[in-house]
Amino acid sequence: METVADNVIVVPNIEPRLKHPTIFARFDELEGGETLFIHNDHDPKPVYYQLLGERGDIFTWEYLEQGPVWWKIKITKRKPGEGSETLGELATKDLRKAQVFKKYGLDFCCGGKKTVKEACLEKGIDVTIVEQELQQSDKMQATFHALPYNDWGIDFLADYVVNTHHAYVRKNLPEIRKYAHKVKEVHGQSHPELHKVYELVEAIHTELTEHMHKEETIVFPYIKQIVQAKNNGTPLPKESFGSVNNPIKEMITEHEEVGNNLAEIHAITKGYTLPNDACASYGLLYRMLAEFEEDIHLHIHLENNIMFPKAIDMENSIA
Secondary structure, X not given: OOOEEOOEEEHHHOOHHHHHHHHHHHHHHOOOOOEEEEEEOOOOHHHHHHHHHXXXXXXXXXXXXXXXXXXXXXXXXXXXXXXXXXXHHHHHHOHXXXXXXXXXXXXXXXXXXXXXXXXXXXXXXXXXXHHHHHHHHOXXXXXXXXXXXXXXXXXXXXXXXXXXXXXXXXXXXXXXXXXXXXXXXXXXXXXXXXXXXXXXXXXXXXXXXXXXXXXXXXXXXXHHHHHHHHHHOOOOOOOOOOOOHHHHHHHHHHXXXXXXXXXXXXXXXXXXXXXXXXXXXXXXXXXXXXXXXXXXXXXXXXHHHHHHHXXXXXXXXXX
């Protein structure tokens, strides 16, 4: 087998001290969009991290084969100006990828502006494993019917959020508050973390009550006015807050506060793991919290990563 043939490098055939320099030299010769394949007799993950450290986030790394005899990797150099997609962008295009992010605790809603590499670095997670699972998710059939959120008009999406997610919060959060208080009173002495859970649930209630009111009375009505102005070819109405970007920044900050509080609940309950002495109410509280967290993540994703960016772009196209 040849050591270097076209765009394939067979690493074991290269003298040890020249292995990495050969790969780097061949990578540097690539034009944007071109691909290099490396074949090795063990996982060449150290090459990934060295390449990332010395060349930056300018390539994709895909495992084509993973042993036991050969590890075959496809490395593609990004085209100039082509950056890594963010967690939010990836989840917007394909909610199957959101399932991967959830598995590893990567926040694609409030933290949706980070790239996969940035988010994994912050969490201390092996990015090659996450990227591999993201690639595999492309080949898997979705286990749920994902609605085409990204295809909807943002005025319709605003109504959907109010009628589905805001309604969910108003229906379920009072029950969660009730059970958080009840379980704290009964089990708080033996499980002191329940006092903090109750405190955080109350904070989330306060935050979301005011937050949803502002969205429904200020932000969403103005987004609908933007759509109407765009469709009718008329000027935008003047608002005291100026550009829609200003209240959107405030909404995103409030999303982060709610997201951080939910993340803390998730952490102190060890992912809603019940203790051995948990009663039925304890179990119900944790199930409701887990479901609530799931709904809030999608709720915030729809706003932060789909509705709000489109509203800003549409307003700019009119101004």
